[in-house]
Amino acid sequence: MEKRKVLLSVQDLHVKFRVRGRQLHAIRGISLDFYEGESVAIVGESGSGKSVFTKTFAGLLEANGAICQGSILFYDDKPVDLSKLHKPRQWQQLRGGRIATVFQDPMTSLNPVLTIGKQITSVIQKHQDCSPTQARARALEMMEKVGISQPEKRFDDYPFQYSGGMRQRIVIAIALSCQPRILICDEPTTALDVTIQAQILKLLKELQKEFGYTIVFITHDLGVVANIADRVAVLYAGQIVELGTAEEIFYDPRHPYTWALLSSLPQLARGNTRLYSISGTPPSLYNRISGDPFAPRNPYCLKIDRVQEPPLFQVSDTHFAKTWLLDPRAPKVEKPELIRDLHQKLLREYGIEGA
């Protein structure tokens, strides 16, 4: 594998929230490197800390949360440690300009009383030193790029005059108008229909070829992950339990939690069978967790899982998993029948003979 430039390097990150006098340990030691021009998908249940993790890159943590350990190095023109930035002024230069975010609900992330044109140009004028005329020209160009026909006509429209998919395109246009290095997409397609979702994903990929930004994509839909991701990080209880390329995660998953997630896909179930579901609930992050946090829900749980937290075992150059099952002393456990030969099963499903 060729060496790629690291753009953002997260080292042993811990985030804690103070909630009514109690400590909630939301991120419990994540280390992850993002390379230039790749797409990383972050997968996990709600409450696993995937949103909180990406909020730390954009300085959008809620007031009661704080990074209490670790570093986030952003290799822009010169390296910046994002975990040490506290003043709003420092953030304002980065946020929106170098690191941009696309949120889940396009209706709530746009200002309903400003025209679309004003919202796009205000970002451009803030971050790029240019005249109103240039800003307008750039905004129109961006609108055209994200696939809005006749941008001239729609420039002075308000968000409510746009459909959901079009609104999300505008949000993407705003995010990309300053050519950010990192684009954080926090479930950008969850509120949209499947057909619109497919178009938005296609758009994000096409624009990535053009602008070369890094996508950090948060989702819980594995189909979307397969579409967009080069690498996948599976998050559980504030830790990365498995990290690998998309192919490794889908065809050769090693962590029982990833197995469970893949098994619950409705695409793999047929009419009269029960859909696989993970029993139990994620652990409460208020309490100290001893051992493997997934152990109580894990049908492949070993004795040591309840006592000691597993280290991150390396499977290949790019593939890591945090489970004792990979220890040489562990008993040999095969992944569930349902997700073996996933590729072949789906090939058969779609009527393609051995491609």
Add this chain to the structure above:
Amino acid sequence: MEKQSKLLPDTGPVDDQGREILLELEHVDISFGKGSDQVRAVKDASFCIYKGETFSLVGESGSGKTTIGRAVIRVNPCSGGRILYKGVPISGKLSKGLERQVIRSIQMVFQDPAACLNERATVEYIISEGLYNFHLYENEADRRQKVEQIIRHVGLLPEHLTRYPHEFSGGQRQRIGLARAMVMRPELVIADEPISALDVSVRAQVLNLMKQFQQEQNVTYLFIAHDLSIVRFISDRIGVIYKGDIVEIAEAEELFAYPLHPYTRSLISAIPIPDPKLEKSKVLLTYDPAVHDYSREQPKLTDIGNGHLVFGSGEELRQYRAIREKNVPLKTVLFKTQEQQNVPEQRTGTVERQERSERPVYDTGSRWYTAGAFLLPPIGFIAGAVFRRFRYMRCYHACKRGAVAGLVTLGAIAGTFCAALLLSVL
């Protein structure tokens, strides 16, 4: 109970294939607004739901699928056509007794589990509210026993009954919503996107639970969703709806094997495949309503055999029939071959570049400029000159228009005054 059984028959009418029709929609039209603002949300919808099956309505947001569901539980009135439940019309005005019975036997599960439960009531009250309303219990112990039974059934514990909805997670709330509907022993449950707001793992729990209820109590579901992969798993029959028109109805596997309407094909091709290699080489089909030529003939939803109904004009229906009669499953999900993948794709959605004026952002040409210039024409001319200098062309035009109109009006007033003065002097 005896009085009620006269209002609704025990069983619905039976069709020629011996299936019992529980719910039937006949040419239902639903529109909102009046006059020129009127929107036809559902146009001429006709379909029936058989007892014990799961019928799904699939379509994008705004297509009218939820509106149909709401019309069935009598929240939205129909503006045309009628809805029959067990052969009895339930749209429009009903007698009080019949209405109560319909309300009892058709229940609904809502999309957002965070919003559909009363935050100030305990779970016990939420579940037994329907029982209280219809007095479906003999005594307090009987009610308590019914509630406990249903709460265990949905995988919660009786100790949860005294808690409030905010103490539960999304999946648990959705199970409470399901328990609230099922405790009424309904015959038809309308599930309006019950799993869209849930996580993948929790989704499976709720779907399994719904299937379990269907097996045990022979409940019929009208399932409303936009995610076809889940719909395929849960449904017996699927109806696809596009902008208020039902475009295709067929059994689940039939629909996936022979998606005849182009919109159905685009929907199926948009389902993400959980396989990176396949998903990344998939060809996305987009639906363009302009492919249909309905200028000569109005399209109709017509049965083309095998229980498969498609919406189209005569010519299209002939084509669809020909495709269906070949009995070769259609390949809807197409993949690019290796060579095609390397060829850069044409950008979609780009329109021919338009002539674009270099217009500044704040060049709004607001009417206030015109009004101001009208009142004070000299200042309006000066402002117009300044705007023109900085190429704010719309504002310049607005000012000029106002100033000229102001001058003309002033001139006219002065002229009239002079004329009047002259007349009075002479």
